[in-house]
């Protein structure tokens with residue numbers, strides 16, 4: 001299973017320099033498993049040739065509403081009917097203005113107007129100069145398009161082809177892909193606020209050394225992404241990892257367990273779900289040295305004394321918010337053996353309604369995993385799959401528990 005398998009996407013291009021990114025986007029969609037039908041305006045064909053888009057999508061490209069290749073000569077009907085979504089990227093200011101008025105004087109706008117509103121969603125990735133984007137006419141059009149049910153993606157910020165700097169760039173192909181994949185996920189956590197802790201912690205010994213562990217943060221980042229895909233507002237408190245932040249997720253970077261605790265506690269009052277995937281160090285050096293501890297050649301080794309770190313999850317589970325049922329807490333357990341018994345015992349010790357067990361050494365740093373969900377009633381297995389697929393199943397499971 002890939003993220004867009006069995007999805008048929010009509011990729012529309014309207015005129016703008018961001019058409020050069022549409023080639024990469026087309027490849028990314030195909031790589032994610034989608035079949036892609038490209039439809040371009042004549043202006044778009046000035047920026048990117050249909051030849052390139054045909055080669056990348058592996059299908060003939062449509063530009064004109066007078067294209068006679070379709071037996072019934074109705075490309076605008078046929079192409080739209082087959083789509084799981086129409087994605088126009090880039091969507092120019094002019095193209096959006098046209099859509100808003102229901103105008104249909106080229107194949108792409110005609111197809112958008114003719115699509116069955118309840119079956120074929122329309123997504124737009126706007127791309128334009130910052131002044132054009134900020135203009136009240138464009139902003140008005142975006143607001144009205146959204147009110148009409150069109151899914152208008154955000155714009156990027158930064159250097160523009162015209163040499164100016166500001167809002168209005170088209171999102172990068174990978175970002176559009178992530179938004180499209182998210183679009184298709186069921187919105188089971190719409191309006192909810194989810195807090196996730198992820199990654200290892202780092203406990204300094206001196207300014208250049210410290211104690212950490214092998215947690216990659218991948219499972220927690222996947223859960224943050226899946227929760228956001230499901231419509232939640234997500235805060236991700238991340239230990240030191242170099243993973244990319246999932247789109248739309250608010251990330252707070254921390255290093256030590258105590259910093260993680262502070263960031264988690266700050267987010268608890270507005271959270272409805274807390275998923276603690278972080279591998280928090282159990283102990284930290286009693287006192288971190290201000291200066292690097294030097295080897296003096298005597299063969300003497302330094303003695304380290306340790307202090308126990310706070311148990312963040314147990315603390316949150318004891319909070320009034322969790323105890324009153326306003327906050328649903330989920331713990332993780334990375335074990336090396338006897339998963340069920342250890343997970344059961346840990347669930348009780350932490351005082352959480354749901355504890356997710358996994359085999360630590362088998363999953364640290366990997367892209368896939370297998371989970372065991374343990375609650376008061378018993379245990380359920382989520383068999384081996386990618387961390388993102390498992391995260392989506394876990395999010396759906398949590399959503400069902402919230403609904404009860």
Ligand code: C5P
Pocket residue numbers: 197257276277278279280281282309310311312313314330331332333334346350
């Ligand atoms: O006790 P143990 O580390 O095995 O428990 C794992 C669970 O508790 C995970 O959900 C982890 O994020 C959380 N935890 C925590 N603070 C700690 C230790 C663990 O939040 N100091």
